[in-house]
Every structure is written in C-alpha cells, then in structure tokens.
Amino acid sequence: MQKVENGHVVKVHYTGRLTTGEIFDSSLGREPLEFTMGEGQMIPGFEQGILGMVVGEKKSIQVPCELGYGEVLEEMILEVPKSQLPLGMPMEVGTQLAINLANGGQIPAVMTAVSEETVTIDANHPLAGKDLVFEVQLVEINPKKSGLIFFE
Template identity: 65%
Template sequence: MRTAKNGDVVKVHYTGKLTNGEVFDSSKGREPLEFKLGEGEMIPGFEAGIIGMQVGEKKVINIPKEEAYGDPLPQLIADFPKSELPEGFPMEEGAQIGVTLADGRQIPAVITAVKENSITIDANHPLAGKDLIFEVELVEIGSSLIL
C-alpha cells in the first residue's frame, strides 16, 4: 500500500492539543486539511509525522516545541507608550491586534500587559514555547490535488 512521502499532496483530519489536553484546533466538522509534504507549509514535526502514513491510518504525533513554533522570541515582545497609540486602540489585556512590520506585512499580536503609561504587545505565535499533540488521520494521498 502507498505511503505518504515528500512531494505528495495529502489530506488529513486532525485535532491539535496542548499537553494539558486543551484542544487548540481541529478539522472536525470541516474539510480535511490539504497540503504538500516537503514544502514547509506546516510545522516540521507535523509534516514528519505524516510521512510514512497510509490512507486510513490514524496516529498520535507528539511534537516538541523545537519542531513546532520554537521558543518565544524576546524581540517580538515590546512596550509601546499609550500616548503614541491611535485613538480607539484596544487597551485591554488579551486583546488581539494586527501589527504592521517595517516591510508592510501584518502579523497577529496580543496585548499581554496594560500599564499606567504603556502597553506590552507580544507578536510571537500563540503556540510558541509549547509542546503539541496531534491526533491525525490520513484521508487521501495524491500528487496534484492542489491546483
């Protein structure tokens, strides 16, 4: 029977969990996730776990943070004076915002602290620093599913 390898386009159903059991994402009730193995579209540990699977196979993939989103980067955490923020800017801890980088790209970020004269914004991936667990089922292997 054929097994998934680099260059294959695969479809998988998955449930992603933290080590405490909290579910952070799932394809349940949606179309399966489709991607090409070896293209770097997915985190390294997820792709590595799919390689060698057969259609219909289910497994649990334990991914250490180093093969997921890595450790949080201190340079992606910064304080901004409230006086420099635009009118109507959210001033509450946990608020999700978009940050525009110098090259014009926008990335998601979260307000992690609100102080008297400043706020702290963290642009690290929300799963940075966390080991992940994925329950996966390989639904399909193809070579040209993505147009």
C-alpha cells in the same frame, strides 16, 4: 499500499492538543486539511509525523516546541507607549492587533499587560514555547506533485 512522501498532496483530519489536554484546533466537523508535503506549509513536526503514513492510518504525533512554533522570543515582546497606538483602541489584556512591518507586511500580536502609560505587546505565535500533540488520520494521498516541476 502507497505511503506519504514529500511532494504528495495529502488530506488529513486532525485534533491538536496542548500537553495539558486542551484542544487548540481540530478539523473534525469540517473538510480535512489539505497540504503538499515538503513545501513548508505545515510546522515541521506535523509534516514529519505524516511521512510514511498510509490512507486510513491513525496516529498520535508528539511535536516538541522547537519542531512546532518555536520558543518564545523575548525580542517579539515589546513595551509601547499608549500614545503610539491608534485612538479608540481598547487598552486591555487580550486585545489583538497587527504590527506593521517595514516591508509592508503585518504580524498579529496581543496585548499581554497594560499600565498607566504603556502596554506590553507580544508578537510571538500563541503556541510558541508549547509542546503539541496531534491525533491525525490520513484521508487521502494524491501522488501528483502539485505544480512542482521535477527534472530527471
């Protein structure tokens, strides 16, 4: 039987849980997740858990935060004067916003605290600092190298 290797395009069904058991994402009821192994499209711990699987195989993958979304970075938590935010923006915990970067890109963030003059904005990934558990089933392996060119 063919086993998953880097460069393979794979399809998996998955359910992602926190170690508390809370589900944060799942492909059940939708199309399976498709990605190319080894291209960094998925978090490292997820890809490492898929390597070597065969079609139809089910397994549980334990992903420590350092192989998932990383540790919480204090430099990604900012206290900002309310006057620097757009007029009309809700000033409440849980408000989602985008931070504009110097290169023209944006990163998502969420308000985590609101005081009289300032708001605290956290731009860490919501799953940063958390160990994760994925229940996965490998649905398909396509050994084609998905547009990658290999020279021999």
